[in-house]
Amino acid sequence: MANEVIFEAVITTLDADGAVHVAPFGVRYDGRQVVLKPFKPSATLEHIRARGHAVLNLTTDTRVFASAVCARWLGEKRWPDEALELVATRFVPGLRLGGPLALAHSELRLAADDDDAERPTLRLDRVHDATHAPFPGFNRAQAAVLEAAVLVSRLQMLSADKIDAELRYLQIAIDKTASAADHEAWGWLNEAVARQRAQREAAR
Ligand SMILES: Cc1cc2nc3c(=O)[nH]c(=O)nc-3n(C[C@H](O)[C@H](O)[C@H](O)COP(=O)(O)O)c2cc1C
Known part of the structure; x- marks a missing residue:
């Protein structure tokens, strides 16, 4: 069987207090939907379930990816969420990545939640897509x-x-x-x- 095609993106969500949470995720695209498979426990999963929204960010800023996975060993995010340039979204409540390395974002609304003990599958509708900078090529x-x-x-x-x-x-x-x-x-x-x-x- 062919493998699924996965794209490495950054998902931004809001917690109960409205603070941003930034996490790298591999996503699948299915027509107008984005499919997310978070391993439990996941703050991103909790935020999407509580609020029903998320933002998919495509960025070439590798610091966002590295910082998130290093936090556990370094004790903190070296590129903390508060240090990122964030811009309010237009069609769902949320914040997207800004700055010169942010290429595009999609504003997402939860459409289906298939729960699982380890790894639920969330399907989200793309409510709005925007491009901020051209793809510069593979690096x-x-x-x-x-x-x-x-x-x-x-x-x-x-x-x-x-x-x-x-x-x-x-x-x-x-x-x-x-x-x-x-x-x-x-x-x-x-x-x-x-x-x-x-x-x-x-x-x-
Ligand atoms: C390139 C990349 C892809 C990742 N993809 C996933 C994923 O598909 N599912 C997942 O649960 N975590 C994934 N991770 C790990 C999460 O980013 C990390 O565990 C993060 O803290 C998510 O948990 P949170 O929602 O509690 O922040 C990925 C990390 C990297 C660097």
Whole structure:
């Protein structure tokens, strides 16, 4: 069977107090709908269930992706939600990513919620789509940061040898093609790997 096509996006939601919550998610597109599959527990899932809305952001700012997955090991988001440039949405209550690296956003309304003990499936209608900047082309360093972010989100499941080998390979694209923002994101990811190892050693 063919795999599903997944796009790496950033979902912004509002909590009960109206504070923004920013989280990277792999999304599927199905016609006019966006399909999200959050692992429980997930603040994004809770916010969408409580409010019925979310915003899908397409951005080339890899710091948003890296910061979210490093928070657990670094103790805080290095690129905190409050530091992001945020703009009010027009057709659903919410905030979208702004700034020069924000390419597009879609304002979403929850249409169907298929609950599951581990990973529910949410289908959201695209109420409004807007483009803010043209797609600049593929960038290898951005892809490398996303791959490393996925590795960091699975640190406890992977061997140190595998992580080191993959990071060594991904480093080539960073050295050749990264922007200052990508270098920053890459630094956080490497710091998270070091921190996780130090914590594991300390617990022995
Ligand atoms: C590239 C990328 C894709 C991700 N995709 C998903 C996803 O599809 N589902 C999920 O539950 N978490 C995904 N994550 C991890 C979440 O971003 C992270 O766990 C986040 O904190 C979500 O939990 P929250 O809603 O409580 O913030 C992804 C992370 C990265 C870096």
